[in-house]
Amino acid sequence: MTDRPDLTNLPSYRQPRRSIFSARRIALMASVVAGLGIAVHGFSPSTSPSDLLSSPAHAQVNNEVRKVERPIGFADIVERVKPSVISVKVNIKEKIASNDDGDDSSSPFQPGSPMERFFRRFGGPDGFPGQKGGGGRGRVVQGQGSGFFISADGFAVTNNHVVDGADKVEVTTDDGKTYTAKVIGTDQRTDLALIKVEGSSNFPFAKLADGKPRIGDWVLAVGNPFGLGGTVTAGIVSASGRDIGNGPYDDFIQIDAPVNKGNSGGPAFDTNGEVMGVNTAIYSPSGGSVGIAFSIPASTVKTVVAQLKDKGSVSRGWIGVQIQPVTSDIADSLGMKKAEGALVAEPQANGPAAKAGIESGDVITSVNGEAVKDARELARTIGGLAPGATVKLNVLHKGQDKVVNLTLGQLPNTVEAKADTDKDSGKGASRGTDVPKLGMTVAPADSVAGAGKEGVVVTEVDPKSAAAERGFKEGDVILEVGGKSVSTAGDVREAINTARTDNKNSVLMRVKSGGQSRFVAVPIAKG
Structure with a gap:
């Protein structure tokens, strides 16, 4: 039998072991605290017990405790980027017609125009109080928004809706100085504008980010909400590629950093201090921030601003x-x-x-x-x-x-749609021929006044039918069914039967309504 070494006479054997355990407990506690927002230098996911044993235990613990720091915030980033952000104030002189009831909308946009609908949907224009003057014959509309320098010589970006129609534009920098600005160019389709501030050649400016932000990335919004210049809010990127119905080029970044009226045109910064987007709109039933805001991506800003700087407009x-x-x-x-x-x-x-x-x-x-x-x-x-x-x-x-x-x-500045079908196209039409299982009746277009010479016109729609669910209405003209031109109800039935024979669940129809064509897939019953 092999003799075991006698360790009872080694009093120091257990003492270092207790110290090691103590060090591990303290290290574990420090790690937990770090998880709550306190950084502990020297520890990392790769730190192992052997690393702790490689140096005296007490010295290791003392070192780690000394290196505990406060939580990391955004102060350093804000200090670096905030001077590039400006407050933008505009005056717009407008003539308005007086009315008996004194009603005077505060919106500076034409009633019913796309921008007027846009602002009605997203909580109203940014800080446009709409002050009347001149005895009801005119008014000066004052607006305010945000922007940021993109070059040291005074070029700055803001929103088109902030400076649209402005007679005078003034900017206030982070140090409180006020300058006059000139509008270089605007682009209504993306709601961007480029302005030029005179008075210095050494303005602090921000860089537009090259990459796309990821969902979940931190974002800092800096701007002039409610006229409170130099305001910073933080949040994350909530989504990307958002379509808010503003136009065909909608590709917004959605953020949850609080953005309010007056933030429009201001930058959304990433944690590198680069501009990931230009804050443009909020979604809010009340007009205040509910944590849903939309920014124009930096990639779009780069393309548009380059053309605005070069020629004052955008060609697409x-x-x-x-x-x-x-x-x-x-x-x-x-x-x-x-x-x-x-x-x-x-x-x-x-x-x-x-x-x-x-x-x-x-x-x-x-x-x-x-x-x-x-x-x-x-x-x-x-x-x-x-x-x-x-x-x-x-x-x-x-x-x-x-x-x-x-x-x-x-791309033309305006695209006018030609209406081949007038509003009374369904009037004077016969009842037409029923199209079975679709819930509508049709008649040859050339037999109905104003319906044109091609296709079949819809003369009646069952409100509970598949056709009604797909948006068909009286006066619509069906030009094609299943890829084939139709001119009679018989053509429509034949095309539907062909699709049914080919075991398709729906048949595609090309429909003209109000001068605009669209395709509609209508489900068809089997048998």
Whole structure:
């Protein structure tokens, strides 16, 4: 039997072990505290018990306790970026018609205009009190917003709606100095504006971020809410790619940093101190922050500002098509495996797409090899290219893939829709012929005054039918069913029967309503 060493005469054996355990307890407590916001230098996920044993236990503990620091905040970032942020104040002189009841809307925008609807939806214009003057013949509307310098020589970014129509623009810097600014250019479609501040060539400025923020990243909003300049709020990126119904180029970053009236045009900073977006709108029933705000991505700001600085306006590529999303029903009716791409409802006559052979019912699936997720993405992609550029489009045409090369035109400032169908197109029409199981009756378009010469006009819709659920109404003109032109109710029934024979769950119809074409997938009953 092997003798075991006698350790009873070694009093120091247990004492160091107790010290080691004590060190571990303290280290564990320090780690827990660090999890509550206190940083403990020297410890890391890779620290192991052997590391602790490599030096005297008491010295290790004392070192770690000495290095405990306060929680890390955003003060250093704010101190660095806040001087680049400015408050923007504008005066807008307007003539208004007096009325008997004294009603005077505070909105500086034309009633019913897109911007007026936009502000009504998102809580009203930023700080526009709407003061009347001149005995009811006019008024001076005063507005305020935010902005930020992007260069030392005084170029600054803000929102179009902050300076739109302004007769005078003044900015106040973080150190309290006031300067006059000139509007260099604006872009209503993205709600961006570039202004130039004179008076110095050494303004502190911010850098626009190169990368895209991730959902969950920290974000700091700096601006002039309610006229309280130099206000900083913090939150996270809540979502990206938001469409808020402001236009075809909507691609907003959603943040939950508190943003209020007056923050418009101000920057949203990331933790590198770079501008990830320009704060533009809030979603709020009350007009105050409820934790949902929207920022224009830095990538969009770069593109727009470069053109505004160069020529004072923005030119966008244009292919000349009316497009709509591909829904699951539409994808099924076209035999597509996934609901993706942009469906061409109608190419504009003599536009680039029409000249290149793109037709109604085609689905554009990629641009220059990059997949197109939906109709909005196609609009943004084409709009981001310069007029005159050549692009390669992948198109699904009547079930077959094909490649189309075309040269982009320039997006017109206004696109007027031609109405081939007047408001009274359904008047004087006969009852028409019933289309079974769809819940509507139709008649040849050329037999109904004002309906045109092509297709069949809807003369009656059962309010409880599948047609009603899909938005059909009296006066709509059905041009195609299942990819085939129709001119009688018999043509419609034949196309539906063909789709049923092909085991499709829905049939695709091209419909013209109020001068605009769209595709509608209507479910069909079996048998």
